[in-house]
Amino acid sequence: MKHTELIRQMTLEEKASLMSGKNFWQTQNIERLGIPSIFLADGPHGIRKQAAAADHLGLNESIPATCFPTAATVANSWNIELGGKIGRYLGAEAVSQKVNVLLGPGINMKRNPLAGRNFEYFSEDPYLAGKMAASYISGIQTYGISACVKHFAVNNQEERRMSIDTIVDERTLREIYLTAFEIAIKEGKTKSVMSSYNMLNGVYTNENIHLMREILRNEWGFEGVVVTDWGGSNDRVDGLIAGNELEMPTTAGETDEEIIQAVKSGKIKEEVLDESVDRLLELIFATEEVYNNPQKEFDRQEHHQVAQEAAEESIVLLKNEGNILPLHKNKKVAIIGEFAKEARYQGAGSSIVNPSILDNTLDCLEESGIISMGFESGFDRYGTKNQKKIDKACALAKNSDVVLLYIGLDEATEAEGLDRHSMMIPENQIELLNALYQVNNNIVAVLSCGAAVEMPWINKVKGLVHGYLSGQAGAKAILRVLTGAVNPSGKLAETYPIKYEDTPSYNHFPGKEVSVEYREGLYIGYRYFDTVNKDVLFPFGFGLSYTTFEYSKIELDTEGVTFNITNTGQREGMEIAQLYVGCNSTKIFRANKELKGFVKIFLNPGETKAVSIPFDDKTFRYFNVKTNCWEIETADYEIMIGASCADIRLQGVITIEGTGAPLPYDNEQLPSYYSGKANIVSLEEFERLLGCKVPAAKWDRSKPLGYNDTIAQCEYAKGGVARFAFKLINFSHWFLRKIGKRSTANLIMMSIYHMPFRGIARMTGEVINMPMLDGVLLIVNGQFFKGLRHVLSEGRKRAKTAKAKQKLAQTTKEA
Numbered sequence: 019m020k021h022t023e024l025i026r027q028m029t030l031e032e033k034a035s036l037m038s039g040k041n042f043w044q045t046q047n048i049e050r051l052g053i054p055s056i057f058l059a060d061g062p063h064g065i066r067k068q069a070a071a072a073d074h075l076g077l078n079e080s081i082p083a084t085c086f087p088t089a090a091t092v093a094n095s096w097n098i099e100l101g102g103k104i105g106r107y108l109g110a111e112a113v114s115q116k117v118n119v120l121l122g123p124g125i126n127m128k129r130n131p132l133a134g135r136n137f138e139y140f141s142e143d144p145y146l147a148g149k150m151a152a153s154y155i156s157g158i159q160t161y162g163i164s165a166c167v168k169h170f171a172v173n174n175q176e177e178r179r180m181s182i183d184t185i186v187d188e189r190t191l192r193e194i195y196l197t198a199f200e201i202a203i204k205e206g207k208t209k210s211v212m213s214s215y216n217m218l219n220g221v222y223t224n225e226n227i228h229l230m231r232e233i234l235r236n237e238w239g240f241e242g243v244v245v246t247d248w249g250g251s252n253d254r255v256d257g258l259i260a261g262n263e264l265e266m267p268t269t270a271g272e273t274d275e276e277i278i279q280a281v282k283s284g285k286i287k288e289e290v291l292d293e294s295v296d297r298l299l300e301l302i303f304a305t306e307e308v309y310n311n312p313q314k315e316f317d318r319q320e321h322h323q324v325a326q327e328a329a330e331e332s333i334v335l336l337k338n339e340g341n342i343l344p345l346h347k348n349k350k351v352a353i354i355g356e357f358a359k360e361a362r363y364q365g366a367g368s369s370i371v372n373p374s375i376l377d378n379t380l381d382c383l384e385e386s387g388i389i390s391m392g393f394e395s396g397f398d399r400y401g402t403k404n405q406k407k408i409d410k411a412c413a414l415a416k417n418s419d420v421v422l423l424y425i426g427l428d429e430a431t432e433a434e435g436l437d438r439h440s441m442m443i444p445e446n447q448i449e450l451l452n453a454l455y456q457v458n459n460n461i462v463a464v465l466s467c468g469a470a471v472e473m474p475w476i477n478k479v480k481g482l483v484h485g486y487l488s489g490q491a492g493a494k495a496i497l498r499v500l501t502g503a504v505n506p507s508g509k510l511a512e513t514y515p516i517k518y519e520d521t522p523s524y525n526h527f528p529g530k531e532v533s534v535e536y537r538e539g540l541y542i543g544y545r546y547f548d549t550v551n552k553d554v555l556f557p558f559g560f561g562l563s564y565t566t567f568e569y570s571k572i573e574l575d576t577e578g579v580t581f582n583i584t585n586t587g588q589r590e591g592m593e594i595a596q597l598y599v600g601c602n603s604t605k606i607f608r609a610n611k612e613l614k615g616f617v618k619i620f621l622n623p624g625e626t627k628a629v630s631i632p633f634d635d636k637t638f639r640y641f642n643v644k645t646n647c648w649e650i651e652t653a654d655y656e657i658m659i660g661a662s663c664a665d666i667r668l669q670g671v672i673t674i675e676g677t678g679a680p681l682p683y684d685n686e687q688l689p690s691y692y693s694g695k696a697n698i699v700s701l702e703e704f705e706r707l708l709g710c711k712v713p714a715a716k717w718d719r720s721k722p723l724g725y726n727d728t729i730a731q732c733e734y735a736k737g738g739v740a741r742f743a744f745k746l747i748n749f750s751h752w753f754l755r756k757i758g759k760r761s762t763a764n765l766i767m768m769s770i771y772h773m774p775f776r777g778i779a780r781m782t783g784e785v786i787n788m789p790m791l792d793g794v795l796l797i798v799n800g801q802f803f804k805g806l807r808h809v810l811s812e813g814r815k816r817a818k819t820a821k822a823k824q825k826l827a828q829t830t831k832e833a
């Protein structure tokens with residue numbers, strides 16, 4: 019331990035007090051020992067430091083900061099230097115705002131396109147996500163503060179996110195859902211990790227010994243701090259035993275008391291607490307040091323410029339029929355679409371940044387050189403079809419050479435706490451597009467959204483530029499791509515299926531009651547589509563450029579692969595070359611190909627560069643469930659260099675000597691996994707993969723509701739009051755949507771509907787404590803009067819204790 023001397027001077031109470039927050043964002047301090055509190059703030063793509071009212075849902079405004087493009091956007095750049103640069107700028111802003119721990123990056127896998135926080139995450143591929151995350155983390159931590167990689171782990175849906183039990187087999191867990199974290203921890207060297215809200219195979223992640231101790235600490239050697247997601251602590255003592263140092267936010271001392279009692283009763287050894295305190299002290303002192311030299315204000319313009327650069331490298335050109343782009347000079351352009359006036363540039367929830375500067379298309383038009391014929395919004399951002407607006411837009415389009423149509427998802431659709439209901443963009447935007455197509459078919463769509471959408475309308479546009487959620491400078495960056503000032507170089511970090519039903523997890527997303535079963539196993543994203551040869555709209559790794567590239571001269575050895583890339587077009591540009599590996603043996607099921615490396619290089623017209631991608635410890639490994647280790651199979655491996663996962667330009671074969679581990683599976687028992695057709699897997703086959711029975715996925719409606727049941731389950735509660743409350747919540751949600759207040763309606767879902775009862779105590783800073791909650795649960799379960807009496811008497815006790823504490827604090831202060 020690094021701080022033994024200091025810990026020796028601490029009382030048990032003081033040690034326990036450090037294990038949870040002092041308030042919503044800060045850790046506890048101990049003045050007499052010179053232990054300061056540190057500040058934790060969201061979020062992944064900008065600093066959300068709340069100076070006044072605090073919340074974890076992005077409701078109250080924060081101090082202005084640069085809103086960089088979200089992770090889903092920057093992943094399209096495939097540029098780890100850029101990730102590092104964004105990280106450094108984030109770090110500098112964190113320091114200038116005195117934030118010690120920046121709560122990001124978020125690196126959960128995009129298992130399903132509808133998952134509500136996809137816009138905050140990098141990719142469906144763990145290698146790409148891990149490498150991008152590591153670069154952000156190194157950047158953020160350059161300044162001595164801490165990144166906090168989240169949400170560890172298997173938090174891939176928002177529905178019932180605080181209680182859902184993720185059922186996943188060990189190999190899929192390791193290869194798909196943990197690899198990005200492994201890279202972030204080993205290569206990014208993050209100083210802290212945020213545990214997720216959900217359970218993993220029946221145990222809350224922050225209490226999960228397998229995840230938190232065996233994998234995170236023992237295997238990966240993580241020595242930093244694990245912090246709970248806000249309000250995500252279930253059993254505080256079990257969490258501590260698993261190595262969860264910090265519970266956030268404050269529970270006003272309630273869980274400190276649980277720790278004290280557990281030490282006194284011997285449930286937990288004091289050394290375990292000491293070790294946690296030691297690691298937390300290390301984080302506190304390491305990140306506090308940075309403020310000894312107070313930083314000056316950050317340069318808003320310079321940071322805005324970096325946000326623009328990040329957006330420019332991340333925009334993806336998806337279609338360019340007849341080279342409609344870059345826009346030819348002298349063309350008369352109609353600007354249509356609500357998002358051109360008010361940019362759609364980030365998602366909703368805890369990641370929301372109050373931008374320091376905000377560009378929008380209309381204001382940047384003049385500088386871009388585009389000859390604008392005018393602007394029409396064409397549709398209501400949150401509404402239904404508006405014929406008047408469509409007519410005006412068509413009139414403008416008729417007199418123009420090209421239509422620039424700004425469409426996408428609105429901010430109430432892509433929000434933390436909620437999954438999307440469909441992959442479509444709003445109908446009123448499609449109706450507008452259909453009408454415009456009748457009068458002018460030179461349409462270039464500019465799409466803004468943070469996740470994959472269906473595009474049944476794709477044939478009606480000649481050009482398609484996907485800006486994703488491109489941050490505060492995104493509008494200008496997109497214009498620079500449209501005019502050709504920037505040659506687009508982004509490639510998709512996720513697959514775009516033709517229709518949602520094609521998604522491999524379609525039948526098992528989201529889990530609606532007790533659990534969600536990852537029956538598709540490791541076949542998520544391109545791993546599935548590519549293996550079963552299913553057509554997609556846009557494959558993983560796809561993106562166009564205004565120039566062309568040729569690949570040649572592949573050379574292979576056991577160290578890696580080298581090849582040449584030539585810019586065969588007329589313009590300078592950047593190409594992203596991707597290394598995929600496939601195994602020729604069929605003894606162990608695998609995806610057809612998996613991403614194992616990538617480079618992004620700049621080339622002048624006519625220029626050729628030699629590129630090498632080294633192999634690493636992930637290139638040939640698979641997780642063997644028999645040996646419980648990473649192993650390598652002796653086999654011939656296809657080494658593929660692609661411009662996307664579906665566009666392999668060079669190929670070679672290499673024989674690799676393996677580790678000689680026994681075969682983990684019997685292929686006859688797992689036909690869906692051996693064929694890759696894992697979109698429909700029977701329960702029995704999934705159980706064979708898991709190696710155990712799958713727990714019941716449905717609620718047992720005969721049982722009384724407890725701490726970990728959610729408010730939504732009041733639907734079947736025994737107590738009439740609870741059932742009435744459920745109806746009221748549902749009605750309010752329906753009504754708010756009906757009157758167009760979608761964000762407020764969302765809030766009900768996020769902060770009430772899916773909240774487990776224990777969350778009431780964890781999130782209210784002891785306004786309602788656990789003993790009072792017991793009374794609430796009695797009411798919910800049909801014992802109204804007994805419950806009410808309990809709530810009132812516990813409330814009185816709580817008030818009395820609080821008063822006594824206050825008095826004690828006052829006397830100590832006076833003394």
Ligand code: BGC
Pocket residue numbers: 060061073074075121168247248368
């Ligand atoms: C989110 C975290 C976030 C935290 C604090 C939670 O609701 O899941 O990502 O960092 O709130 O705002």
